[in-house]
Structure formats: C-alpha cells, structure tokens
Amino acid sequence: MNRKLLKCSLLALLTCSVLPTQPVWASNPTQEGQAQVEALQVSEEPVTRAEAMLHTAVQIQIYHQGDQVDAALDEAFTYMADMEKLLTTQLKESDVYQINQAAGKEPVHVAPETYEIIERAIEIAQESDGLFDISIGALTNLWQIGSENARVPEAAEIQDALERIDYRKIQLNPEEQTVFLEEAGMALELGGISKGYIGSGVAQILKNHGITTAIINLGGNVVVLGSNPNHADGWNVGVQDPDLNRGAIVGTQRAEESAIVTSGIYERYLEQDGKRYHHIMDPRTGYPLENEVSSVTVFAPTSFEGDAYSTALFLIGIEEGIQLIDQKDGYEVVYIDHDHKVYLSKGLQDTFELTNEDYELAD
Numbered sequence: 001m002n003r004k005l006l007k008c009s010l011l012a013l014l015t016c017s018v019l020p021t022q023p024v025w026a027s028n029p030t031q032e033g034q035a036q037v038e039a040l041q042v043s044e045e046p047v048t049r050a051e052a053m054l055h056t057a058v059q060i061q062i063y064h065q066g067d068q069v070d071a072a073l074d075e076a077f078t079y080m081a082d083m084e085k086l087l088t089t090q091l092k093e094s095d096v097y098q099i100n101q102a103a104g105k106e107p108v109h110v111a112p113e114t115y116e117i118i119e120r121a122i123e124i125a126q127e128s129d130g131l132f133d134i135s136i137g138a139l140t141n142l143w144q145i146g147s148e149n150a151r152v153p154e155a156a157e158i159q160d161a162l163e164r165i166d167y168r169k170i171q172l173n174p175e176e177q178t179v180f181l182e183e184a185g186m187a188l189e190l191g192g193i194s195k196g197y198i199g200s201g202v203a204q205i206l207k208n209h210g211i212t213t214a215i216i217n218l219g220g221n222v223v224v225l226g227s228n229p230n231h232a233d234g235w236n237v238g239v240q241d242p243d244l245n246r247g248a249i250v251g252t253q254r255a256e257e258s259a260i261v262t263s264g265i266y267e268r269y270l271e272q273d274g275k276r277y278h279h280i281m282d283p284r285t286g287y288p289l290e291n292e293v294s295s296v297t298v299f300a301p302t303s304f305e306g307d308a309y310s311t312a313l314f315l316i317g318i319e320e321g322i323q324l325i326d327q328k329d330g331y332e333v334v335y336i337d338h339d340h341k342v343y344l345s346k347g348l349q350d351t352f353e354l355t356n357e358d359y360e361l362a363d
Helices: 067-087 095-099 112-127 137-143 155-162 192-208 301-316 318-326
Strands: 011-013 048-055 056-062 170-173 176-179 212-218 221-225 235-240 249-255 260-264 268-272 275-278 294-300 332-337 341-342
Touching: 048 067, 056 067, 056 170, 056 192, 056 235, 067 095, 067 112, 067 192, 095 176, 112 170, 112 176, 112 192, 112 301, 137 155, 170 249, 192 212, 192 221, 192 260, 192 301, 221 235, 221 301, 235 260, 249 332, 260 301, 294 301, 294 318, 301 318
Parallel strands: none
Antiparallel strands: 011 235, 048 056, 056 212, 170 176, 212 221, 221 260, 235 249, 260 294, 268 275, 294 332, 332 341
16 A cells, blocks of 8 residues: 555654656756846745645745745746656656666666766665665566555566666666666666655755745655744754654654655555565565664755665665764764664764654664
8 A cells, every 4th residue: 555645744844833848857957057046035934835746745835925936836846747757667758667668678868867866876776785776676566565556476576576686787878878777677766766856856946946945845855945934943853653654753853954854664565464565675585675674764965865875774774874874974864673762873862852752762
C-alpha cells in the first residue's frame, strides 16, 4: 500500500501555525546568471498552496505577500510537474524511460537535469560502495512496492535482476550529454534522489522571485528558507515517529536555511502472508534491506544533497553513517532504530530535543 500519497510530510514543521510545450531545461532554475528581483518584505502569515504530485502531498508556504508570490508558486508547481514527467519510468517521452528502453543498445541524449542527477547518483554509489545504486530498477520493477501491482517475486526472478544491477555499467558522455546502460535488461530508478533535486530547483525558483522565507514540503523532503518570522530561534523541525502516521514526532530540532530529508521503512510497504516488506531494497540480496534502522533524517545544505545521502545512510547503517556525516561540514543526521533508540551526529547532541517518552537517546 502507498501511505505516502496525500498524507503529511515525514517531517512535521512546527511553525506558528501533458508534456511541457518547451523542454523543461529551457528555464532551469538552477542555471547561473538568472536575474533575481529585490527581496520581498517578510510576513508573519504564509501564503500556502498544496497539490498531490511527485507521489506525495506537496505543500509550499511562503512568508511574503504580493504578485511575486503568486508568480513564484505558479512557476514552482509547473516546474515540479515538468520534472516529474521528465524523470518518471512510466511515460515513453521521459528521459528515464528512454534510457531503460535503450539498455544494451545505444546511448540516449538527455536533459541537463537528468544528466546531473545521474552523475551525482553515481558519485554517491561510489561513496557507499554500491549500496546506493540507481541501476536497481530491474529489481524495483519486480517488487513494485507502492503500486497496486506490488508482489513478492520468485527467487529466480530476483537472482536474474541482481545480475543487472551495477552502477559501474552506466556510461556517461559529458560532451554528448548521453547516458548508456551497457547491458540489456538494466534499468534506472531515480526515486531515491530525484525529489531532492526537484526540491533544490523549487528553492531556487523562489529565490529568483525575491522570496527569502518559506517552507517547501515535498513529503519527507523539506527545505526551509530563511528563519521563522514568528520565532527568533528558527524553524522547529519535528522528526517523524517511524511507527506512527505522519504528524507524530520523536523530537525536534531548530533549523534555518537548510534541507531536511527522511528515509524510512514506513513510507511504502507490501504486506503478504503476515510479513511486511518495505520499499528500500538491498542491492546485495534483492530483498528489502534488513538492518537495525527504522528511519534516518539528514540535515543538509541543499535538498539535492540531503536526498542523495538519506537513502545511502539508511543502507550503510548507524555506526558507519554517523562516522560519515561527522566528517562532512554542514551535515547532520538522526537515526532511529527498531528498539526506539535515537542516535545523533555530533552537531545535534546539544540541540536536539527528544519529546516522545517512548524513545530514548542512545549513548
């Protein structure tokens, strides 16, 4: 079942309250040199717009007023819809669909956004020794967890899919801007990183319109711009309780001008014969990952980077994951395990507030 669609964010922010007619990259918000308008005056009350897209509930709250706000929201939601069409595996016109269909045959020219996402995903795959691998599509296409066709594949099917997972067989040509999967049957799945890229794009669109104070909520991928106009200590970000519906939290952390991204086993899952299979796959076994982690929340400079690391950190595990984050400036992490213990990176140990009596901070 898909508990993601039309539900609240993985993170509760506790504040005071058809294909595009032109290629989506023609107005890439991350491109340098775009003119930005003067910063708008901050308002204590937000302008809010919400829609169901990106397989979740998307909400943007902008703490400004005026025509620029409406224009920014229009552009942001159009951008998200265009990017969803560009990166989906379901539409024949999408980059990812065409890459997968051409596997073992020929390179495919892709949009700059697609190329950038894949390039960064390969870097994360290298850093995680292949635990995070976007060529896992051959496997996720079997399980289809989160869709009405979800099922537990046969062992022979899983073994066959495992032989087609290898990020080292994704060839990139920066001059031609092409992507080539070396073997027939390989397939990309960008769900573990694409929403982060989109979140960063939305943030840039808002900034281009003079917006300095906002909350971008892509359901488990949150970006906070500026600081909370109603609280001097910044936005109060609640870390989701992985055992309960969204809105229930384990604790809170103040944050400003940052991205907060969560991966958890409660997001999407399949129940069959009394057993629950979550959607985070282990590319070594072909089955949902079995480790001590219930959820991992990453605080990062950008949504793109936060999303890139959240799934990888889930797969790496608590000890190695915290060691990795403690070596990175501007990053923090909160792990929650199956025994209701909360593990914090160094930068959060004096500021994270545990608010749920059913959980305890690990030593």
